[in-house]
Amino acid sequence: KEKAIAGGNMFLLTHNQNPKYLSYALSTHHAKLQKQKYAKEGAIVSISTNGLKKIKIPLPPLEIQKQISETLDVLRELVRELVRELETELKLRKKQYRYYLNKLISDVIEKGWGEYRTLGEIIETQKGFSFDNKKYSKTGLPIIKVLNVQNGQINTNELVFFNPEDYQRDLNKFILRKGEVCITTDGASSGKIAINNHDSNFYISASVCKLNAKKEIIPKYLYYSLLSKEKEIHKLIQGTAVMHLYPEDLKKLKIPLPPLEIQEQIANVLDRLRELCEDLEKEMPKEIELSKQRYKYYKELLIIGKR
Template identity: 40%
Template sequence: MSDIFTFCRQIFEQEAMSSATGGGQKNLSTNWLGLYLIPIPCPNNPKKSLEIQTEIVRILDSFTELTTELTTELTTELSLRKKQYQYYRDQLLTFKDGEVEWKKLGEVCEFKNGFAFKSSLFKESGLPIIRITNITGSNVDLSDVKYFSPSDYARGNPLNYPVVKGDVLIAMSGATTGKIGYFNFEKTAYLNQRVGKFVPKEGVLINRYLYHFLLTKSDFIYVLAGGGALPNLSSRKLKEKLLIPIPYPDNPENSLKEQARIVAILDKFDTLTNSITEGLPREIELRQKQYGYYRDLLFSFPKPGEDAA
């Protein structure tokens, strides 16, 4: 159980930050600290004061417990959904001998490397660049994206490296090596060096089928990149060493139908997982705002010299 000083401390920290001076390292004056006022309800009636403090703590504790309970429940649900998706993905993409033909990735898919954008020419607005840091392991995150202007590049044409909705990308080096990213945005972005884009051959391979399959091969791809502290993925090795199962290889129409059937099932599980992944931070933020609102309301006592509302 918290006490009233816990909640006073939270308000104190907010006010202290706004009152501190200095640049990178903030400082509080001892004078400010000595004059800081803490609200004590009914100071002339200790019994009533403690009763009021206890009730405030009870209300605020209830909001804290609700937020903690919700976070735990949603996190557990998210973990279960991820396991469910992985189970069905592994089942649907595991085939018996003769059911499929295992082809080298390069036989059914082209591969495109990114453009050598210069970090010194990055901008805060313009056309977006997809870097390896934007690849999450399942999707592409544009919350931290850099931009460029085509007019800054006299040599080469960065516009020849577009990324459009539905493209499947892969990080080729660094800490995110081997991670897959599905680009699910309406706007066009552009591919930076060390980010690769898969280009499935039309009528042979469905992009989304490739995406789900690649998620089962993250460990293999990492080993293929050399592992260790400085992994570096070669597009040549990727196309030659990675084998992908193609159902009904001699019947393109049936092959695409079977791929589409598998995709439809896995997309349902993927959607269920992403709905919680995206909703969890938002729900927690709303609960925290709700807690903050009632905390401030319950501590809105009139200060000396002020009339009570």
Template identity: 35%
Template sequence: MSKLEELINELCPNGVVFYSLWEVTIWDKKFNAVERIKQPKIISYPYLLAAELFAIEKEEGNVFLLSTGEQTGWTTEALAKNYLCVGEVITIPWGKSRPVRDVMKYYKGKFVTADNRIATSSDTKIMLNKYLYYWMISQGELIDSFYRGSGIKHPSMKDVLDLLIPVPPLPVQQEIVRILDNFTELTAELTAELTAELTARKKQYEYYRDALLTFGDEVEWKTLGEIAVDIYRGSGITRDQIITNGTPCVRYGEIYTKYDIWFDQCVSYINEDDVKSKKYFEYGDILFAITGESIEDIAKSCAYIGKKKCLAGGDIVVLKHKQNPKYLSYALSTLNALHQKRKGKVKSKVVHSSVPAIKAIKIPVPPLAEQQRIVDILDRFDSLCNDITTGLPAEITARKKQYEYYRDKLLTFKEAK
């Protein structure tokens, strides 16, 4: 029998008490639609916008940058100024486009935060903050369902605060945290090793691709505006309009989270009657995301090589052309093209690009026969890389699933009657 089993048998053999989250946590602000009785106390934290947060980044600093995304960093107390905070906190982003479990954070110490919603245990003699963090991570998919809106989504904090959390005796929590801390560290080490190997192979491929797509004066360079037969923004499609079956469509977030340099099928569907101004894309069209949480998001583009005609969302730009679509995708993924695409503008918490900015991107445009020759070479190289690396992403995913299964099992209790 493990130590954890012994503790459970000794301290809570008949189950544990479940609390509403608002009963055992303090948050950073009073939320709309949440009864005042559920928030008798708040702890406010001044926050910076994402671009401002990383503008004060300093590598040798000892103040953690609590971003709303996956990127993190450090700064100094001198740079943090009046935004310096201290505490033991769990954060979820106020606005997000990624799964919340990918961006939820725990931190204890000095920090500067972006626009997160921040929680802390109201009494660490009853509930540990690290236990709260692991439990909230385990509820990631459910918390995701509480986010609403089109584009950047925001959570219904009423639903979050009404979640029921099992709170076992403190020694049980401490043992769960110890186990999960160790398991997290081991999983992170293995994932880092596998990811480093995968990254090295991708860099090798990218170097070869960029070398093959480097031309001199013998090849004409054209802007996408010159290449375009037509270029336009898609229609407004909100998350609430997505259904399980209907007309295939793509929203901007899917470009940088689901698709690579090209794709052959859409993963979302909508009722065409729900879209007032219908804008479509079809085989060979190049799609660009022009809204995202970071410059990297809007630097992504891809070619559609599927057979079905699909609807384009409003924060997508569609480029119609007479070039080889795979060639354009390869050319638009080079470092030179990515540098041009990264010239987005930060407005509020979101990074934007535009049709004029996309039209201005310049790439080499050799004859169609040469385009096809390059595509054939890069397709073979891409296949070779995929054959070699298929096991690495699969292994990373398997390790993460193993960890999530084990974590969720540790955090599952029967309720005391």
């Protein structure tokens, strides 16, 4: 067995009980309530040796302690195994999605479904508006900044808002509507792409550029095409201290363009694969938390004996 050194904020317990059982017993809710009761308040909450000695735990015979510990070891390992399985499944789904993203877009040329077109031929770009950050508010109309463009989506967790009465001009051209595509153009996160899958509209800031699809291309296909070209887009970024992606450079990028019907089919397949990834990502925390709660329930039941 390896030796370890205990720090100043730790206790070494000398005992003749099953060490794993003691560890489990002292981590029950019942024991935690007692720790809180005997803890000393201060800059750092702590418990003294005398306080620790007052904590009462059920103490069955050593053989029973061993059985309980082994059962809880198995239950705890089941939680870890579930986490590993879910993480592996998510990686596989993302890998599958990325494979078909690249394959379906490249098939347009390889299978003769279409031809290369520059973005400048099939989209119009609209740089965002320079909102005054001193006029940001907690209510009003939502603004998208670089930090809101994450993982191909619009993240609404850190939105800022503005009051339209603070700006005496028409801001409609800066609206990102549902189904429309945008890309970040300034800073270290330049070149990130997102599509608005929300039911609400957003206003784009100066560091975000809206990509307005012309009649030759549907926005969803544009979105997936750009995701498949992320490496090429990154090469277009200029600057050292401050990075920039200039819309005029982006317009020179070429993407495969099939007929609208095939664009729709490709987008639908990729939508489904992306949704499978997103669904699992949303469910993972719930599944893991449920498994942890089951483990805690049985720990309390086996040690304290109460449901």
